[in-house]
Amino acid sequence: MAMKLILVILFGLAPATFAFASGGSGEIVDLTTSRIGYFAVIIFTCAYLLVMAEEHLHLRKSKPVLVAAGIIWSLIGWHYASLGMSDIAEAAFRHNLLEYAELLLFLLVAMTYINAMEERQLFDALRSWMLGKGLDLRGLFWLTGILAFFISPIADNLTTALLMCAVVMKVAGEDKKFINLACINIVVAANAGGAFSPFGDITTLMVWQKGMVEFNEFAALFLPSVVNFIVPATIMTFFIPKNAKLSGVKEAVHTKRGAKRIVLLFLLTVASAVAAHSVLHMPPVLGMMTGLGYLQFFGYFLRKTLPISLERKRAKAELANDEKTLEQLGSVVPFDVFSKVAKAEWDTLLFFYGVIMCVGGLGFMGYLSLASGIMYGTWDTTVANVTIGLLSAVVDNIPVMFAVLSMQPDMSLGQWLLVTLTAGVGGSLLSIGSAAGVALMGQARGLYTFAGHLRWTPVIALGYIASILCHLWLNDALF
Numbered sequence: 001m002a003m004k005l006i007l008v009i010l011f012g013l014a015p016a017t018f019a020f021a022s023g024g025s026g027e028i029v030d031l032t033t034s035r036i037g038y039f040a041v042i043i044f045t046c047a048y049l050l051v052m053a054e055e056h057l058h059l060r061k062s063k064p065v066l067v068a069a070g071i072i073w074s075l076i077g078w079h080y081a082s083l084g085m086s087d088i089a090e091a092a093f094r095h096n097l098l099e100y101a102e103l104l105l106f107l108l109v110a111m112t113y114i115n116a117m118e119e120r121q122l123f124d125a126l127r128s129w130m131l132g133k134g135l136d137l138r139g140l141f142w143l144t145g146i147l148a149f150f151i152s153p154i155a156d157n158l159t160t161a162l163l164m165c166a167v168v169m170k171v172a173g174e175d176k177k178f179i180n181l182a183c184i185n186i187v188v189a190a191n192a193g194g195a196f197s198p199f200g201d202i203t204t205l206m207v208w209q210k211g212m213v214e215f216n217e218f219a220a221l222f223l224p225s226v227v228n229f230i231v232p233a234t235i236m237t238f239f240i241p242k243n244a245k246l247s248g249v250k251e252a253v254h255t256k257r258g259a260k261r262i263v264l265l266f267l268l269t270v271a272s273a274v275a276a277h278s279v280l281h282m283p284p285v286l287g288m289m290t291g292l293g294y295l296q297f298f299g300y301f302l303r304k305t306l307p308i309s310l311e312r313k314r315a316k317a318e319l320a321n322d323e324k325t326l327e328q329l330g331s332v333v334p335f336d337v338f339s340k341v342a343k344a345e346w347d348t349l350l351f352f353y354g355v356i357m358c359v360g361g362l363g364f365m366g367y368l369s370l371a372s373g374i375m376y377g378t379w380d381t382t383v384a385n386v387t388i389g390l391l392s393a394v395v396d397n398i399p400v401m402f403a404v405l406s407m408q409p410d411m412s413l414g415q416w417l418l419v420t421l422t423a424g425v426g427g428s429l430l431s432i433g434s435a436a437g438v439a440l441m442g443q444a445r446g447l448y449t450f451a452g453h454l455r456w457t458p459v460i461a462l463g464y465i466a467s468i469l470c471h472l473w474l475n476d477a478l479f
Contacts, residue, residue, distance in 0.1 A: 031365040040072045062347045065354025072361035096360035102285045109288040111344040113266040120259035128253040148189035153197030157190035161436035183448035187437045188428045192229040195424030196221040203401040203423045212416045228425045228467035232459045265294045302335040355399045376409035389422025393433035397423045414478030
């Protein structure tokens with residue numbers, strides 16, 4: 001029964017009957033009890049088991065869901081063609097594809113900016129600054145956690161977690177116990193920080209783009225997110241030795257020309273996306289794609305002025321007899337925006353396509369009505385939303401949140417914020433529950449492990465419960 005419920009929750013996109021303004025209209029065929037429906041569920045389940053085993057199989061997660069999406073929609077297309085209702089299936093597929101296209105372009109721009117900042121050595125400079133602060137292990141534990149919490153709302157939780165883990169690995173040596181604790185803290189902090197910003201996680205982005213929560217309304221989750229991070233971090237601090245000094249040596253890292261201006265352009269891009277959604281009532285992707293234009297124009301400026309900049313720096317280096325700087329200037333290459341686009345996380349973007357199309361196809365078959373009836377028809381809404389968070393610790397929160405948004409249950413703003421919070425921070429309960437946790441298991445292989453994280457799950461669960469209670473108490477007026 002539990003497994004059936006998990007499968008049911010994942011599947012859903014459209015109401016049991018709907019019409020598309022652009023195409024034909026008619027009743028959707030209920031396939032939930034048909035052999036086609038059962039086969040589609042089996043295909044999706046097998047694909048997702050392969051996704052969950054990515055760490056052991058070394059099979060990129062996009063591959064199984066792409067194939068599963070193709071099979072599921074082929075089954076739908078074949079069945080509707082046999083009934084002479086191909087236009088309905090085609091309209092449903094295009095509807096899903098449009099939703100994916102908007103999110104794809106949005107995420108692609110965000111990833112391009114992050115890659116540009118990384119190429120300009122902004123993150124390396126931040127790491128160098130942290131190494132030079134003269135902290136002990138407890139200080140490093142808190143600094144990496146706090147920075148992960150406040151950077152992830154802008155730079156997404158995965159990128160932030162990888163950056164902070166690199167710092168910990170650099171200075172902690174082979175201290176397995178500390179690295180494990182620090183990585184757990186980073187995962188919790190990054191997921192918590194991403195929960196109160198539309199740009200911090202794909203799930204929050206989906207909620208915002210769907211219009212369920214406005215941009216400024218996410219701020220109501222700030223204090224609950226802080227609680228989610230602080231509670232387990234405080235408890236774990238007592239298990240770190242006092243005054244244990246770091247072994248890392250400060251490295252002199254300087255950002256490349258234009259790094260700070262790229263940060264400002266990214267903030268302007270975020271503002272453009274918010275304005276497009278809130279003021280113009282257009283999809284946020286309009287502002288993001290305009291922001292990509294900002295970066296392209298700036299890249300053009302950097303390329304055109306590069307010879308003058310190099311000549312000026314070379315003259316200063318020759319005057320100071322700085323051979324190291326002269327050597328570095330000889331290896332400078334022009335800034336190329338399209339190389340940053342190419343370095344985007346394409347596996348993640350294609351995985352997102354597979355998930356949306358799989359979940360959309362299964363929902364089109366009729367599983368939405370079943371899921372909605374079980375969770376939001378017979379359960380208490382708060383219990384259902386808390387369960388969503390627990391489910392996201394086992395199954396990726398992207399399909400879980402997409403299914404909830406597809407069900408479109410009649411909920412108050414407080415409940416939409418609650419499910420946004422639980423889906424975002426629930427993944428911290430297990431190392432496999434979030435992209436940040438999975439990535440750090442690879443980066444700190446053998447030092448940060450599933451079992452090592454699992455030992456601290458009860459402590460993380462205290463933060464999960466405390467954050468929910470904090471939200472219910474502070475934002476009571478929103479329910």
